[in-house]
Amino acid sequence: MFIIALTYIRPIADIEANLQAHRQFLDKYYADGMFLLSGSKEPRNGGIIIAKAGSLAEVQKIVQEDPFHQANVAEYEITEFLPSKTAADLVQYREL
Numbered sequence: 001m002f003i004i005a006l007t008y009i010r011p012i013a014d015i016e017a018n019l020q021a022h023r024q025f026l027d028k029y030y031a032d033g034m035f036l037l038s039g040s041k042e043p044r045n046g047g048i049i050i051a052k053a054g055s056l057a058e059v060q061k062i063v064q065e066d067p068f069h070q071a072n073v074a075e076y077e078i079t080e081f082l083p084s085k086t087a088a089d090l091v092q093y094r095e096l
Helices: 012-031 056-065 088-093
Strands: 002-008 035-040 046-051 074-080
Touching: 002 056, 012 035, 056 074
Parallel strands: none
Antiparallel strands: 002 046, 002 074, 035 046
16 A cells, blocks of 8 residues: 655646646546545645555556656655554455
């Protein structure tokens, strides 16, 4: 499991200009079952994506497709973690 933390590095107008394409990117990976949760940070200086992927390399490759990355409007920090406890409804995501 991976936490993808985006931090905006350009003005919000640049983010808005790429937002529709970014949402289409998200939709693609939700449809594939790769992305589980996503949303804006508060205050709105970036976002978070929770992803289920096989490897860090796979996540790094996916990030390259994000229009925010391609437009150089956000930086990314990827953290891998192994969920050992979950809410009952999320038991299928436990790894330990």
